[in-house]
Amino acid sequence: MPPPTGIFFNVNGKDVSEDNVDPELTLAYYLRNKLGLRGTKLGCEEGVCGSCTVVLGTWDDGENKAVYRAVNACLVPLFHVHRTFVITVEGVGSREKIHPIQDRMARGHALQCGFCSPGFVMSAYALLRNHPDPSIDQINAAIRANLCRCTGYRPILEALYSFSPEGGGCCGGNKNGGGCCKDKSSSSEDEGYDDKLLSFNDFPKYDPTQEIIFPPSLRTYADSQDQVILKGSRIEVTLPKNLTQFKESREGKHVISSGLITRLTISQNPECFSEQWISTKYVREFNEIKVETDSVLIGAAVSIQKLSDTLSHHQNENIGTAVSEFFRKFSSPQVANFATWSGSVVVSAKSSTIVSDVLLLLSILNAQITVLTQSGELVQVEIDEFLRRRLYETETILCASFSRSDNRKLFCLKLGETSEQDATVFNFGALIGNKSSRIFVGLGSQPKRLTRLETWIDSEEGFDFEDLYRESGMEKNNNSLMALTRLSDFLKSKTISQVSDPITFLQYYKPTTNESVGRPIANYSNERAITGEAIYVNDIQANNAVHLGFVLSSVPHAEILNVDSSEALKLEGVVGYFGIKDVPGNNTPGIQSANTFFPDDTAIFADKKVESVGQVIGVIAATNVVLARQAAKLVKVEYRELKPLIDLNEAIEAKSYLGKVQCYGKEEAIVNECLAKCDKVLEGEVTLGSQEHYYMETQSSLVIPGEGDELVVNCSTQGTCFTQLMVKEVMNLPAHKVIVKTKRLGGGFGGKVHNASWIACMCAVAARKLNRPVYGFLSRSDDLAITGKRHAIYAKYRVGIDAEGKAQAAHFETWLNGGWSKDHTENVTAVMSILVDDVYNLGSVRSVGYPVKTNSSSSTAFRGYGQPQSKLINEGVMRRIAREVNKDVEEIKKLNFAVEGDRRFLGDRIHSDAHTECWDYCTNWSDFEKRKRNVEEFNRSSDSVKRGIAMSSVRLGLPFPDTTAHGIASLLINLDGSIQLSIGGTEMGQGLNQKMIQVCSEALRRPIETITIIDNSTDKITNAPVTGGSQNSDTNGLAVLACCKKIMSRLQPIVEQNGGDWQKSILEAYGKHIPLQCTEYGVVNRSQFGVGDMETPYNTTGACAVEIEVDTVTGYNRLIRVDMVMDVGESLNPAIDIGQIEGSFMQGYGYVTCEKISYDEKTGHLEQNTAGKYRIPRARDVPKDFRVKLLGINKANGAEVYSSKGIGEPPLMMSCGAVHSAIMYCVDDWRKHNGIEEFVDTISPLSADKIRELCSKKRI
Template structure:
């Protein structure tokens, strides 16, 4: 029997009974903190990223079977899982008994940092439990709301597609050991290469081996009495029937799923108690009744069941359209949990929200049954329901639909970035029987287009202009698309189905004869991550810990007059408030370390003034993280506002700088003289937006105080040594008192160097004060507000060309938005300015960089470190020359390429370079010229859909000629012969640890299974450079090789004497007092390769061809095919390197398309301040034809670690260049064919709204 205050459910096969449940407690926090199931990750806590996905199993009595649904555990209240089978990633499989999904993803290289991986597993698991032989479409739909920032999705999709009969498994044609024909080379160019992976030898999935639905849940006898749950703030009533609901409703806030209510109140500063009543367990609210002529759906039914019911029971002409509309719902996890009635009420009350549910109800003229305040059940038409705003006072009980309606339904929806995004515009038309119903969603409530209905029903001429006039809709791209499609439907009576293109994933590498190095070995930690075993900072448990809530500035620039935490301190569980006055040492530790690193004036806590919205004023410490966050919002900060500079151009005009203006290259007079001698001088501007790192694990630290002022800092940092120095400076301690440990990062991309250290410093201050462990991890919204991003820029160029289009002189000026403090800005300005010539020989060059100070979050390091911006500047410059010369941009690029033997504009020579080879190979491999002609043919016959194809390339000299060009490694050999390796670099998804294990394995001739890396810790490796810049395999690899060489110089004679018996040799060495450990530096010896101090030993080069399609009406784009060719020398691990290439490509694609950063110029607030508002690429964005090849060209003379080259950043540069240029081909073609001659200067990102703006005839 259900106790009056508790719930009963099952987790991974174990029955659980909870007597006391806080209504605000989420399933995610319960699983993680109460049951210790840390595989359920917290990436956003908004139901957007999918990292927290778990599966809920419910027994369907009508179908007599269990139904499994994926949901966001971060949104589901614990009280919702009564009589539910909860399955987490730990319940799916373990390393001892791994599930086929986990096995294929782990061995299929479908994860990098691993933070998002459990969520993907659970989404796929829910699908297989319901559909053991899923279609490709079903797989795509299942994971469309799971985000990954590392992999680029291709390996995830390929692993999951292998479960579908449609993926085209092995046909068995190559018998007698011939293997699968799909694994063979597809062309002459592929001879000598191997395909990365095949799933043909994986065991077949057997659904009979799954964990059964618990019998205890089926036999559980539930009480008919209503339950009452009392929490810290909320009293929740759970009635079981409509009578109880009527009796208890008065004075309570009615909730259905509780999703919106919990999101809006969980971090509310209000501490007053509330009373809720839920429809969750009310029988009448959950019923679905199918009668002869009607269907009735209860108000507590989920959006997905709502859609499934209408699809199944209404006329086919209506059901298919409903199914298609909700197939594009932004998140299946949310649709599986949120109720349709909740969506209706929220949308009807919220002007900016456009609801697909409300559109369907309106178009189908549903009858809504409501419970009035007097307790009566009343049925109202949908029009009346909205007109009279009945939803504001009455409670929805159910919706009724006619089964006899056989009219044709057409629905259309648009999101900001795609049709599967959150809806910003929708349109629905029910046509037939001279009785049309047509609605458009322009705001909170659909608007009925009665004049258009009458015109269509009259049977008059269906001319398109008549439709537009009678609709009364504003002329824009959305309405044009809606009415164009409606016109086609009226004329053709049916809509043309868009056929799916076949999937082609081809990843090739050159095989090796080595035992370890060069082999595509799966990352050693893959199985740990995919089963939920891998721990990240927030997964580490500490006794008696407190959590931080961050008090953030709400204004962009102001003096702080007073900080009053008194209201927050009254809350039970709040331990204290801490700010600038609590720092024992230096509040700006980056300045003190300027002799080791570049100077950074970022303050840990605001000191007397704030200079950006989101700057940390102080922190609240509390025993519970939700309490800490709520209390932080109760801290009152009094300001006197000052003039702020939010806009980059305004700050540029005000000459607001963070440091000195940096000038490189020739003197201005010399460049001007060269320009004067050129045939033509062209000018242009470039405007590039910012980019958020969006690592899946937000900034996280745990500081544990110890004896004698010791601090152990667990931090998600890219630089343990840097974090150690920052903490010791803030705490006024010697560095040896601070031990920083990093096991792995849930993504970094440059964003976890400085920002990570500042969070660690705050935790350290509180830990020392309270003498208790302190957790500090940011919510996604706080992370977005607090942390730095890629530098937005404005640039101007002048380039002088001859009669062929060859550049002979160029002058660049670039203004970088550095935000409120220096952070990495001066260094990024330098790198961008020095490498501004990209892959070109531009003659006499001068580059001037301006580090601009604005009142926004401080820009920081990001993958590419200024070079993506340089790439896009040059893409614009080359496009400008091509336009002027009336030539293809690829022809202009080839004409201006710098080649091996040339010198860059600062004098460093280009050598060990395969740029030309990569370009030529990619041109041929991608069949570029032939496909370009096909694109031109397509565009001539298509007005509103355009295609573009473009090539771009990259050259990055490595390792860099600065203080970071060294690595550190340590090897410990245990008496059983196993090897513990430590390196100075941190593992953040780039496969560094796996590569170093393979290097160690090859050098010592030991199996990779005998070697491990535990973590990166300053008590084992100290003074290590920050991890980043694509060179860490080089620098740390050199150190590992040096260690192995030293070790083997001692052991080799003993090993030979013992005929290769390793363990016997180790025991003998121990007995002879021979050291079995060593630590070595790895230093790049430039003189060995005949290069100067400012030169790099080798270049990583590559080329890619991108074909893209743009719908001009919507602005949406679709990647059709991508071919990427990279020279990485002899790859240490082809699977890791190909994964880096693909992930980097998709990050570059996002940078120039969907990832938009903007600030409110009046308030200074970031407009993309939630996970749902900032949009990174999703799995649906991956090109259906994605090809990658590692050339393995023998030009690795400067590569010291088994002839390998660095890889992490170069693909991003050519990715963003090729994608941007391909989209601009589409835009330019449309503008040309519509008589718009004006050249479009480079602007990015090319989001859907910007494409629509560029393709406007205004």
């Protein structure tokens, strides 16, 4: 039994007793740092991403069984797991005894970087513990709050659907008698292809009896009835066990229920030095649920999920279903499983902006609130009165009661930036019937009752929408329009299109006869990641280490007058502050790397001036990361503020540039002359927003000082050599003193080149000063503030066409928002300007790129490197031409395609190209023309919900013609015959290591299991280029093949002499002093393959068809079907390539829909400055009909590795092009049918609010 200041719980079957835990300590940090269970990942520390998901099991005495809940360990205070069974990913399974969930995900290719994977496992595990035979809907609900940036979710869904009786196949096992999807889609075109990467039908059925049992120690534990008091350095919390104790101890204390929000808020507040809390968590009366014949009583400490479940089960079917559906859109299952409904009400009551869904529901259902007053009295308050008087500071909600005899119908609506799990910006609800309707609208934190509308609805037999709108008394805006439109549909029993399509996941590829290359083999590290055993930088344990907290600029442009760290340094555990004065070398190391890479003037620490909110001024070092972050906020910085340039258009007007204006193509006079000869000249503008990388692992470094000025840098970097050069410049050391190691990244996408190196440099400065290891691990909010993003752009074009719509000439001007320093901006400007013709032959072209300087975070490399922006510019051009000549956009695109043998506008020849074949194949395979007619038919009969269909394509030349287009590999054969391989590329989820193992296996004719890849490290591979640009399988593959060729030239005679006995041959070679290791470069010899020095040896091409549905009232969209066709040559690993295609597609989808970046124009602060405010696609966004085909046309010229082609980036260009065009199809159709003829220039992202704006001009 724990002491009166302790708690007792069980972790993975082992009893744990802890005395006087710090109230600020979260379950995640306890598991990782105290118990060493580092499979619980930290991706956001806000309860948004799901990476930290663990399962809490409790015993339900009423049901006499254990109940399991997925929760966010990053939010749950440790003191709230008393008498709880905590299960982490390590407790679910290991590589030696892998769990069925882990096994199916690992073998089913359901992970790439693997950082998010333990969280998905735990969410699914909680579901199976409660529902061993889950429905598809239950699976979708269970993982709806788990984020993945790599896979695109399809393989995760497919692996987990295999546990459902409704699943089991690509079409859900012929669910609902729909027949096999293969019968519907198969054709002669599919002959010779395999149509599934893996069949889950061969896996054994899940057996719930094999799970770890609920610990008997927790069931038999005799809990003391004494209240527990826990004292930390800043917080004291009292944990009473009954209402009497609560009343006696409450005075002067802050009441908490789950503690999620309070603990999170306090942890971010360094000014808090002494607080007292009292928790309702263990008070029996606050946890009661009483179901009577005519009423339901629910205690204030009951979770939101339990409130939803209880009301759903004990109300009439209509109300129960509506309540359940309403709360499915609330936050996340992990939060709803732990957060209390009363906490939601109280937080809303204390805020003027937070809109509470719980409070709205209580209002609609006419709940009675029982309040405990300061004097200890229990007072029942009607909800209408509660809304008027709110909750006094001295009162505590005890419970709420609801009538069960209500037979009215419930309608609820919640509006966020996205359709689910988003902060509510507006809500609305109505209980209709019995001439006693209750209707409320959420305005700010206070639901407002619409009594006039209630009276009118109760008295009317029939009505039209205009009457409804008039009588509502609501202000006429998009929100009220949406709410009343949906209420009108509800009153008329009219349903909105919410088609539950059969699930169709198809992956077509050509089978191979090779032993290794070409097979869809699961990544060798999948089992490590899925069991939590894979080590990322922040999982490395170093003795005597300190952590950094980052002191960031709070203003966008200012001179620094003074930095005062004295208050921070007073805190126990803070060991130092470091800034510009502590840099022994060069504070702008990128300038020195110009000859090797390209010039970058980014400063490591701000020097006398700041030019962006989030620019790093200095760092605090402390003994733990929470303390370091709190202390960093205590550092006081005095500024003399200067005028900032936040808005791109203002910066353009001010001609604020980061470098010289870049001009490509024909002279302006020549292009103007060509334009003058055209039948028509069309002009347009394009405005594209930025995009956050949102890698699941934030920027992380660990620098360990060694002897003789040596530094070992463990860094989540895409370029070990680049980071080495940055660190050596900052530290004024020769490169051989700096060893940079990277085993794997938790995602990169271009965001871990410069950004990762800066963090490593800061760690190096502190590590040398303190002579102890230093961690630099960014919180998600700091990562969002500090690091660069995709370049936002503004572009103008003039295009000249003939009468048919064929382009004859084009002039492009593009302004790229580079932020406050150069970073990659000059290079991205060049790439975007050079590739502005995309897949088209536009005649005489001039392209001008302007790298613009603004006072925002420095834009950096991102998947596609300027080409997604070029794609969207041209999508706008083609839409504009199509409108002008009254033709379909796809017809105009095909008319303007550049084809094999053409030259791009700078003169490089198009060859080894299957673009036309991909387009034609996709058109036929997707049945595009027929489906387009179906879309037109649907739209004619649907007023507000519209469908759109569009195609897009891609052509990407690889490898690039620059000085970094080479790979390096080192191969070593051990005496037992096993093989160690090291390459110059970084594994970040793209499967590079697995592909290189397969290449090595094929070349040496050795089994895959005898080959391993060791860390990418500068003491093994030197001078390696940055990993990115889709070319690393080419360059590193060539290096691996060169190593294999050299080794076998030495070994082949001995192997043949020994009849193929490999180990015997190795021992014999060793005895003859034959080298068993070598290092080689991989470089494409362009002249050997008839390719010019500035031309790319081959093109990766593809085409994509997207069908989408848009609700023009809410602005939400739904992907109906996606068909993607790619020519990747002969794939090295079809599973990896298809995974890259699907993940890239979803990232492109996010770019043009939900991923919005904006800055406050006055303060310069990023408005999406937390994980919860920036929205990436979720599993619910995956098209239910998702088809990918690797054509294997093999238009190769011999420069490729086993005739394969690069794949990482091209699908994103197709995705953003097709999705954007399909949504604009919907918008244009709505506007056309509402008499709005004005052409809409290209703008992105097409977020829900933007769509509502475009589709509301005639409504309000």
